[in-house]
Amino acid sequence: MTMTKEDIKYTGIKVENVAKGKADWYLFNKLCKSCYLCVAKCPVKCLHPIEEPNKDNSELGLFETPVVKPDLEKCIGCGTCQMTCPDCAIKVQRK
Amino acid sequence: MTMTKEDIKYTGIKVENVAKGKADWYLFNKLCKSCYLCVAKCPVKCLHPIEEPNKDNSELGLFETPVVKPDLEKCIGCGTCQMTCPDCAIKVQRK
Amino acid sequence: MVKKLITQDTRMFLTGNEVIAYAANAAEAEFMYGYPITPQNEIMHTWCKLLPKTEAGFLQTEDEISAGFSTLGGILAGKRAFTATAGPGNVIMQDAQSMAEMMRLPFVCAVMQRGGPSTATVIYAQQETRLTCFGGNGEGFRIVYSTAGHQDLYDYMIKAFNTAWKYRFPTYMLADGYQGKMREPVTLYDPASRGISMVPTEAFLRAEGKIGVDRDATHLRNTFNLEEELMEHLDVYKEEYERISPEIEEYFEYKAEDAEVLVIAHGIVARSAVTAIDELRAKGIKAGLFRPITIRPLPVNPMRAAVKRAKQVLFTESANGQLAQMCLEKLYGLTTPYSTLFKMGVGVTGDDIVSKVEAMVKEPATV
Amino acid sequence: MVKKLITQDTRMFLTGNEVIAYAANAAEAEFMYGYPITPQNEIMHTWCKLLPKTEAGFLQTEDEISAGFSTLGGILAGKRAFTATAGPGNVIMQDAQSMAEMMRLPFVCAVMQRGGPSTATVIYAQQETRLTCFGGNGEGFRIVYSTAGHQDLYDYMIKAFNTAWKYRFPTYMLADGYQGKMREPVTLYDPASRGISMVPTEAFLRAEGKIGVDRDATHLRNTFNLEEELMEHLDVYKEEYERISPEIEEYFEYKAEDAEVLVIAHGIVARSAVTAIDELRAKGIKAGLFRPITIRPLPVNPMRAAVKRAKQVLFTESANGQLAQMCLEKLYGLTTPYSTLFKMGVGVTGDDIVSKVEAMVKEPATV
Amino acid sequence: MARIKIALAGEGGHGVQSVAKILVEAGYEAGKQVLYIPNFGVEQRGGVSIAFCQIADEKIGEPRYSKADIVIMVSDRAIDRCSTYVDENTTVIYDSSVCTKKPEVKAKRIIPVNANEIANTNPELGARVFNIIILGVILEATKVLDVEDIKSAMEHALGKKFEAKPELRTKNHKALEVGMNLLKEAAV
Amino acid sequence: MARIKIALAGEGGHGVQSVAKILVEAGYEAGKQVLYIPNFGVEQRGGVSIAFCQIADEKIGEPRYSKADIVIMVSDRAIDRCSTYVDENTTVIYDSSVCTKKPEVKAKRIIPVNANEIANTNPELGARVFNIIILGVILEATKVLDVEDIKSAMEHALGKKFEAKPELRTKNHKALEVGMNLLKEAAV
Amino acid sequence: MANVLEVKPDLAQAQCAEVGASKFCPGCGHGTILKTLAQVIDELNLNERAVFGCDIGCSLLSWNYMNIDTVQTHHGRTTPVIYGVTRANPGTVGIAYMGDGGGLAIGSQHLVNASVRGENMLILLANNTNYGMTGGQMSPTTMPGQVTETTPYGRDCSITGKPAKGAEMIAAIADPEKSYVARSTMGNVRGLKKVLKAALENVANGGFSFVEVLSVCPNNWRTNNIKTLERLKEMEEFFEVKEFITPAKKEEV
Amino acid sequence: MANVLEVKPDLAQAQCAEVGASKFCPGCGHGTILKTLAQVIDELNLNERAVFGCDIGCSLLSWNYMNIDTVQTHHGRTTPVIYGVTRANPGTVGIAYMGDGGGLAIGSQHLVNASVRGENMLILLANNTNYGMTGGQMSPTTMPGQVTETTPYGRDCSITGKPAKGAEMIAAIADPEKSYVARSTMGNVRGLKKVLKAALENVANGGFSFVEVLSVCPNNWRTNNIKTLERLKEMEEFFEVKEFITPAKKEEV
Ligand SMILES: Cc1ncc(C[n+]2csc(CCOP(=O)(O)OP(=O)(O)O)c2C)c(N)n1
Ligand SMILES: Cc1ncc(C[n+]2csc(CCOP(=O)(O)OP(=O)(O)O)c2C)c(N)n1
Ligand code: SF4
Ligand code: SF4
Ligand code: SF4
Numbered sequence A, B: 001m002t003m004t005k006e007d008i009k010y011t012g013i014k015v016e017n018v019a020k021g022k023a024d025w026y027l028f029n030k031l032c033k034s035c036y037l038c039v040a041k042c043p044v045k046c047l048h049p050i051e052e053p054n055k056d057n058s059e060l061g062l063f064e065t066p067v068v069k070p071d072l073e074k075c076i077g078c079g080t081c082q083m084t085c086p087d088c089a090i091k092v093q094r095k
Numbered sequence C, D: 001m002v003k004k005l006i007t008q009d010t011r012m013f014l015t016g017n018e019v020i021a022y023a024a025n026a027a028e029a030e031f032m033y034g035y036p037i038t039p040q041n042e043i044m045h046t047w048c049k050l051l052p053k054t055e056a057g058f059l060q061t062e063d064e065i066s067a068g069f070s071t072l073g074g075i076l077a078g079k080r081a082f083t084a085t086a087g088p089g090n091v092i093m094q095d096a097q098s099m100a101e102m103m104r105l106p107f108v109c110a111v112m113q114r115g116g117p118s119t120a121t122v123i124y125a126q127q128e129t130r131l132t133c134f135g136g137n138g139e140g141f142r143i144v145y146s147t148a149g150h151q152d153l154y155d156y157m158i159k160a161f162n163t164a165w166k167y168r169f170p171t172y173m174l175a176d177g178y179q180g181k182m183r184e185p186v187t188l189y190d191p192a193s194r195g196i197s198m199v200p201t202e203a204f205l206r207a208e209g210k211i212g213v214d215r216d217a218t219h220l221r222n223t224f225n226l227e228e229e230l231m232e233h234l235d236v237y238k239e240e241y242e243r244i245s246p247e248i249e250e251y252f253e254y255k256a257e258d259a260e261v262l263v264i265a266h267g268i269v270a271r272s273a274v275t276a277i278d279e280l281r282a283k284g285i286k287a288g289l290f291r292p293i294t295i296r297p298l299p300v301n302p303m304r305a306a307v308k309r310a311k312q313v314l315f316t317e318s319a320n321g322q323l324a325q326m327c328l329e330k331l332y333g334l335t336t337p338y339s340t341l342f343k344m345g346v347g348v349t350g351d352d353i354v355s356k357v358e359a360m361v362k363e364p365a366t367v
Numbered sequence E, F: 001m002a003r004i005k006i007a008l009a010g011e012g013g014h015g016v017q018s019v020a021k022i023l024v025e026a027g028y029e030a031g032k033q034v035l036y037i038p039n040f041g042v043e044q045r046g047g048v049s050i051a052f053c054q055i056a057d058e059k060i061g062e063p064r065y066s067k068a069d070i071v072i073m074v075s076d077r078a079i080d081r082c083s084t085y086v087d088e089n090t091t092v093i094y095d096s097s098v099c100t101k102k103p104e105v106k107a108k109r110i111i112p113v114n115a116n117e118i119a120n121t122n123p124e125l126g127a128r129v130f131n132i133i134i135l136g137v138i139l140e141a142t143k144v145l146d147v148e149d150i151k152s153a154m155e156h157a158l159g160k161k162f163e164a165k166p167e168l169r170t171k172n173h174k175a176l177e178v179g180m181n182l183l184k185e186a187a188v
Numbered sequence G, H: 001m002a003n004v005l006e007v008k009p010d011l012a013q014a015q016c017a018e019v020g021a022s023k024f025c026p027g028c029g030h031g032t033i034l035k036t037l038a039q040v041i042d043e044l045n046l047n048e049r050a051v052f053g054c055d056i057g058c059s060l061l062s063w064n065y066m067n068i069d070t071v072q073t074h075h076g077r078t079t080p081v082i083y084g085v086t087r088a089n090p091g092t093v094g095i096a097y098m099g100d101g102g103g104l105a106i107g108s109q110h111l112v113n114a115s116v117r118g119e120n121m122l123i124l125l126a127n128n129t130n131y132g133m134t135g136g137q138m139s140p141t142t143m144p145g146q147v148t149e150t151t152p153y154g155r156d157c158s159i160t161g162k163p164a165k166g167a168e169m170i171a172a173i174a175d176p177e178k179s180y181v182a183r184s185t186m187g188n189v190r191g192l193k194k195v196l197k198a199a200l201e202n203v204a205n206g207g208f209s210f211v212e213v214l215s216v217c218p219n220n221w222r223t224n225n226i227k228t229l230e231r232l233k234e235m236e237e238f239f240e241v242k243e244f245i246t247p248a249k250k251e252e253v
């Protein structure tokens, strides 16, 4: 039987209350390949590769390269990064 | 060596002085396959399969079927039959 | 469901290509994909002419590559689909056949051999024997019936579908231009009347059930990232192929029991051999025939036994020893001397064989 | 005229694919037609990178069918043209190869075998051995050199052009993914420095002279109306093929003179056999190698002699006995027992052979 | 009769295959074993057309034979192409009113007939039934089939045309008869 | 040394093949017999990348071997993939700062090194030279090549980059040294 | 920052969970195209009717990406396999997924003939202007001047001809009465989704659809994120992004 | 009426004397097309530069028809053989002669890619709306309702799609700067000659030309002379006879 989406535990980053609290921003680090297309596409340029990723395995991507994280203040929660990510590594959840 | 066109002897039919003497009409019978496209295309409908071809081997075509011949009186020597013939069996020679 | 045309034994006077179309219908084949090539065209023509009655399907594709691959599509969809080809068409269809081999798809194809290589002639040959058994970039995990006349065409075309669906190896009915174009009497029958029931087909794609609820999504592939993954699959295929071979092997012997000169031939050349053997026996020469019907897999044990018994062997083919190569591999270790009568792309007649065997008797071959 | 890059002996550390591109240039090849496929891509890449220096030509075609046929076009135009392919590409290129066979065109192709059947793997195998020797709807009137390393790649790629143009049979350099992708040292040289002069090419179309004056128009064909016309041609080809075979056959023996266990292997597997034989000899087991370099035509006489001398034979291949089938046909009549070590699509290592031979010595095979 | 092997050859337009089809059809209907291979090549038209027929009492082995019992040649090119099927046991029949030469073969017998001439000159016949005259010749030469079998096979093949033009039937029957007589006379 | 067989395996991004290339290039320049097969599959990225290297004094026979003399594993998946090349004569080296597990194999020796950690923590180095540290480890483990050979091969491969940024050269040489020492220490 | 997140990624039902981490290279356009396709399949509720075929090319890496019935075929042969399926089992929504090489070079006879015949299927072609899987050779769509392994000095159109325009060609030969033909780009995911929806709706209604998507191959292009998107922009200028034939236009006629 | 005539037939130099009696069936269009081609070759004096390739199809019967260097190829493969020649030996005027099956079905990948690349050659396609050589099956260009061996009840376009239009397709993909694309008909020999002349001139100047000629197949159509010409007229109405791209138009641009 297929492992359903529910069975899988995803690790990663959560940035709460972006866009003035209107949304939460998630990154599933084992889906991220560090292509940084999201970084290039972010309309407010608030997304960046993590410079010094910690080693708790939530800031290194599939190929053990640094994942990305938005600037809490600047992120407008528009979802462009989610739409851009070829690997479904980002989710912007409106509240 | 290729047999040149000059080496080959062609047999067939000659109708002299068609188009009021302006042309001679020739049919090379061993090239004619009796498709009768020339018959259908003749603008003055003067071309016909020979009804009772003689057996001297000039009125039977490649497949031993009757070749065609124009009506001396009606033929205007326009050359349509020559142009039409897929097998180069007709020559209309203007004088 | 297709409508079956033959419901009771019917003797008819048909061309071989017509017989094959009828046989496919009798086998409840539902779809033919094909591209014209002489001498198989009339299989398609007959199939098309019968469509209003059979309610089956047909697609004329843009080439044999597409004919092969769309046949695979039909099979994947769960239909009893088939195709037919010959010569250069058989060559370029090998790509699809290789995919069938790798994915264990029940591909069925009637091959009507013509002269080769290249476009060559549209007429007749046995020069696609090796190609049909082993073509493509694989190991020939295929099943090939070589037929010798119209009754065979009917019987084995029906059987090919069942073999393919039961064992999941590509299965061929290998015939030739003579058989396709010639006319002879044949008895058509409903397979059920002979106790033959058709192995049910199966939808490899869009099977019953809701994905993720009743079943997983199906993911079929033919490519592996590692050499070792590939070998694992092929080892299983090989093991299965060898295991089922004894069930599949078929052969025909004619006066082979006491034969001093054993003729080994397949397909329609074996028929000429029968004519020759009768003549030779009449002349007091003890000739006999061993005809493998499955030329892939070969009926190795009976063939070895027959060769061992004989004083001399004659391989004869309308090819340059394509069957002989396959046989000699399996006959290694024996020492019965052999001769050959190979006529590339041309029919072998009874007279040809008679003269050859007479010469062999006069001057026996040595190993 | 193309510019030759290698004018004096040059030792280099290259991938096999690079070596082949250099060899083609050394052989004064003027045009490459090709379609990408792993593991032969770097032949094309290297060829393209060198174009400004070599002033040769290149065309990337729409598929291998066109690569094969346009290569024939280049050859017809009188150019030393060639192509390279692998796996499924080799399968669909058989159509063009069959035309070359029929029309006796000096077709040259480097085949870099990968796993099969189907797309399978992009890596390595010896599963195109039969396909390369006998593919298509013909009789395999082809010449196939099987190489075992970079020096071979260079030597035989050059030789392939001369063989093809001298004898007018399609000629292949059969290698594999390992050889294509691996790096090892190799000495490149100008063929002239080894006394090798390139057989001049010839324009089959648009030859010198005015049509109808100096010469006839050339009319090349591959299709015949009658079976008998076809056979007449093929009989001539066969006769010529058999006549020239002794000139072409090449083989390599390693400690085969006194070998009790004779390993028969071709290509790079034969290299593993050398490693194994050294180990086995060190262990006191008299093993030896017979490696056919031309696997088509096979060096039959020396092979029979070697097998006759041995107590046991081991066929080993990265395939399921494709070479073995070809050899056993030619070994018929002998009774030396044989065993097999076949690994489909996977490399055979020295250790594999050592274990197998040790087991054979412990429990000898019987026929 | 164990088995009789017939080769019939003419030009593309001569209706050789139609005649052969009627012949084997008649054999089949008469309960004989029959086998018929039309000659086919790449050329749709223009080549020599040959029909290889066999009629037998028992199951037929070889589909093609080296030598025929009867070879019928109705054109010069047919003579060239078909001499290979002739040996000293073969009866050769050729149409001397079409062919400009005589078959130069060693045969049991070589019989000229002038079917074409007759077709063209006999007012009851006509060029179209030339091939049926040949069929009559074959019928008489082989003697393995009944004229009624042939007539019923003709009905099968040409029935529709006969319905439309009943005089065609008469003409064809006449042609058959003429053909049979032709051989009888020639054979004397 | 008759022949030394080295298998080096890591993730796609680890630069395993670049290191292997420098290694064999150095061997070649040093006049050794060398043979190098990069592992390649259908996937351009994402799979385990393995480099099969051999360095020998005499002509090398088999291109691929069953068991290696030295196996270097720099990721968990590399451990899984490459255990098959290990037997009781093999020296296994793995990066304990990348792998979360220890190779469970029967080997001559199993040596953990923490190259990745060092690369990331030593301010003179950096993540980029991780693979060069590994190269140092191999150099020390095999002992068939001179450090100068390696340096000249590095110059060959990275010369252009070194020209542009001379500090890179220093960094890489340092990494090499660190790698060599790493093994010396671990081997104690 | 909790390590295990309480939400799941937005994977469509038609997309497999296990391969959320697909086998494509970082930044590869195949991922974007396929996730969008999966969303559209969900939205149109075609999960049970759909059959997905993938070509050989990097598209083969999607052999277990979609959570719908899938068959991997041969290079260039996805089109005939899929019309083989839909001919035999009408009602199936057949999707043939391929690269520009598989579609416009080696499989072009199938592409052309399926379009002319109006086979009931979607041909979805990811145009990344090179042969990705084999390491970046020229493809029919390689841009003028583009460096590839077989045009190491840049594509010289005076030798190779100009880039092929797939959508324009299909628009010229497809039956306007039953076809949907468009070129979209992964640079505009919203637009891509609209196009895929229209295309699949047309197939579900018995029609033929062809969609070319401008895609990226950072691996073989050797581009970083910025350069990748710049090249994509160049492509969007060179290859017109538009609907060439739509069911709507059909009604207008 | 003398038996031996004092004149010779008007055979072009580029046409062989011995095969004046060609192997084509009575009334076959291949004869008309080839004799016209031969005349044009003479007029342009290309006899030494030309290389003629014929496909498998009834076109193969022309393997010794032309008195210029000729190679018979495989079904669908004349295009790659000929561009193989012209690539290797520039200056050659390559002519690939084929039927509608060889061109638009089995050889369509070559047709399309050669057109896009602008190979320096003439592709000359005789469209007789069926597969002549194999006994008259449906081809891509078979007319709606036409009875063939594989459409014994008439071509049903709802199943097979509509007839393919070769010249229109090539016109859509060929480079207008170097291409000549036209459809002509053997029903107008004078027009055909003009078209062939323009086409060959363009090739001689380094361009790519495609000419489709509406042709007839009385043998498989089972038509007599009148019916044959009537069907040709129908074809001329269905398939537009015109120059699609001309060097002249190019200059206008
Ligand atoms: C018959 C055949 N020829 C060649 C190949 C090798 N091959 C595999 S993928 C590929 C190119 C893929 O390019 P494209 O279709 O553009 O897809 P991409 O990888 O760029 O997504 C080639 C040539 C093959 N597998 N089969
Ligand atoms: C690979 C291959 N497939 C099929 C054939 C059989 N074949 C020969 S000619 C032909 C059709 C020819 O039709 P077309 O190209 O339209 O030319 P025409 O005969 O009508 O002039 C076919 C299918 C072949 N020779 N080779
Ligand atoms: S989140 Fe997605 S788009 Fe952003 S870097 Fe990671 S894989 Fe790329
Ligand atoms: S002259 Fe030519 S066109 Fe007229 S019937 Fe004879 S072959 Fe046909
Ligand atoms: S090579 Fe290119 S197309 Fe292939 S997966 Fe990588 S980025 Fe995508």
Ligand code: SF4
Pocket: E044, H023, H024, H025, H026, H027, H028, H029, H030, H058, H128, H132, H133, H216, H217, H218, H219, H220
């Ligand atoms: S079959 Fe048709 S196309 Fe072929 S030669 Fe005869 S008339 Fe011409």
